[in-house]
Amino acid sequence: MSNAAAIAPAAFQPAYLGADGSAVNWRRVYLGFAGLAGGQFMALLDIQIVASALTEVQAGISASADEIGAIQSIYLVTEVIGIPISAYLSKRWGVRPFYMFATLAFILTSIAVGLAANLEAMLLARGFQGLAAGAMIPATFAIAMTAFPPERRLSANVIVSMIVTLAPTIGPTLGGHIVDSLGWRWLFFINVPPGLLVLYLVGRYLDFDKPDPAVGKNVDWLGLGLMTVFLVSMLYVLEEGAENSWLRDDVVLWASVVTLVGGGFFVWRQLSYRQPIVVLTPFRDRNFSLGIIISFISGAALYGGTFLLPLYLGHVRQYSAGEIGNVMLVSGLVMFLSGPFLGRIVRAFDFRVSLGLGMALTAWGMWQGVYLTDQWGFWEFCAMQVARGLGAMVAMIAASQMCVATMSPALMKDASSLLNLIRNIGGAFGISIMSTVLFQSTAVHAQALASGVSASGALAQAFLGEMTQRMEVMGASDPGGAARKMIGFMIQRDAAVLGYIDAFAVVAAGSLLAAVIGFLATPAGLRAPAIAPEPERPEPD
Known part of the structure; x- marks a missing residue:
């Protein structure tokens, strides 16, 4: 939910410039920026590095199959909460001290997650880890736009784009081989050495702004608190509802009430406060509202699909974490390699057609899962992953176009923030729904x-x-x-195989629904360039 302008220093004057602003030490600039980029890479990597080792983590903390999805979804939810906090505190404290604080918090919470002995301890530590990760992500985008002159900005943005795509692409494979070699706890302990390097680079070379204590006076802490209550209670309902008969359970019932009331008050606060955490004005645009619905569905489908595949390979086929990572690498590589090429092609067509085709291709790929047997492996899943990777990339580009096609330029930054927020929530929602479908369907x-x-x-x-x-x-x-x-x-x-078949069918149905919704959009006479969602984690399988 942040954007470059959200945390861009109000008075940007790097300390390493001479009095006339001409003596730029670009070695310091790039080393400081490398520290930020390294932190962003860790934050984006950590959501997917666990994907191929879910069965090992599940066994290590004695969790059930329907509970393990919370390890992923709580990271996504708290990451959303951490992003707006960073927008304010980076201005108030300065980028360097705040980023060092966030990095140190990420290192310590990573250690805590790795030491967790049960599900409750892991979820608590994982939640704080996601909060720290969310605080580390936006600064890289802001500095890329403010610390570099226009002639050097392209190289900085290329670095950021590569990180955003590469981190989730290699995450499952890297995680799988770490588990095979060192054990699942090293999925989190591995953050310590690069985290210390980030601390050194940021502390030694990053000096882009000065603190502005006056900024903190306008922080909407009440809005942030309401958003936290809303998201956490919603996550609890989604995770625990299926296992506890939904509203028949008193705790789930009250959590549902808190979700509805907290969500309502949060929307009211954002509409009435002078400096809201989330600006809701873009929802007045029809195309944006439809695009947000599609982004939510596609986020749920993409993260839900990634959640299912490693669980099947681990539970049914008894694959090792390294073998799972190798299987999951396919669609991530497809997205990484095809992204620049597809971007130019997709923008040449009506975004409704591109979106429809992209989501339809994703739906077709996921529908191959209805033919699943207990003997499927790398090659059987290959076609599914190639189709899903290509379809998802096309759909993401087209959905971004759709959101801004008819919108006022003044609202573009707020629209970008909302797009990333909803996609993260959709991802957490998708993981929770897949856990529920898998648990209930397998039992039936x-x-x-x-x-x-x-x-x-x-x-x-x-x-x-x-x-x-x-x-x-x-x-x-x-x-x-x-x-x-x-x-x-x-x-x-x-029964497990039949449960996975049902879950893959649900993902396919959601993708097809998104394709249909896209055709309800208003065509734009001038196709606007897609806004760049900040930490957009393309599906890495």
């Missing part, structure tokens, strides 16, 4: 399969007898018990 299918294999049925008795004979041949001490346990395992495995 397991019950149906178990009832179908009735012990009194002739076919069931024949199959049990055959399995018992196999166990005898294998030398089992209790052939009958081993046979019944094997049949139970097969039922659970088949």
Whole structure:
């Protein structure tokens, strides 16, 4: 929810310039900027570095399959909260001291996550880690626009764009190999050495602005508090609702009430306060409102899809974290390599057509999951990931065009902030919904399969007898018990596969819905260039 202007220094005068502003020490500039870029890289990497190791983390903290998604979604939610805080505190304290504070907090919370012994401790530490990550992200974009003259700004923006795309692309693969070599806790301990390097570079070379204590007088702390209450209570409802019968559970019921009331008061505060955390004026534009809905759905579909694949490979196929990372690399590489090429092509067409085709291609790719079996591996998932990667990239570019196509230029920055906010919330929502669908669907299918294999049925008795004979041949001490346990395992495995099929179908349906909504937009006579969402994490699988 931030943009370059949001935290750009009010009186930008680098200390390393001479009195006449001519003696620029570009070595210091680039080293200081490298510190910011390194911090941003860590913050963006950490959401996806865990993706390929979810099963190992789940086993390490004794979490259930429906609980593990909270490790990802809470990071996304608190990251959203951290971004607006950084906009104010960077001005009040100055970029260097605030960024060093945020980096130190990120290092310490990374250690805390790695040391967590149970789910509750991990979620608490992971939430604070996301808060620190959100504080580290916007400064890089702001400095890229303010610390460099126009002739050097392009190189800075290229660096930022590469980081935004590369971090999530290599995250799952890097995470998988770290887990295979060092164990899952090193997914978080690995942040310490680069974090210390970032602290050194920022502290030694970053000197772009001066603190402005007067800025803090206008901070909308009440609005920030309402947004925090709204997002955290919503996340709790999504994570715990399915397991606790939704509104039949008193805690879930009250959390739902807090979500509705907190969300309502948050919107009221943003509409009435003179300097709101989130400017809602862009919602008056029809295309922007539709684009936000699509961004929410696409964020949910993309993050939800990334959440499903490693879980299937770990739970059903028993892949190692490194093997999962190698499978997930496909769509991330597709997006990374095709982005610049697709960007030029997509902007040449009506954004509604590009959006429709992009989301339709994403839907087709995810629909391949309905043919899932317990033997699918790298090559079976390859077509799905290529289609999803290309479709998602086309859709992201077109959705950005759609949001700003008919909007007043004065609202562009606020629109960019909202676009990133909603996409992050959509990602957290998608992960929670996929956890719910997977949990409920697997349970329903397991019950149906178990009832179908009735012990009194002739076919069931024949199959049990055959399995018992196999166990005898294998030398089992209790052939009958081993046979019944094997049949139970097969039922659970088949139920899990059917649950994943249902979840992939939900992602495909959401993507198709976004494609249809796009055609409700008003065509623009002049196609505006897409706004650049700040930490846009393209789906890295």
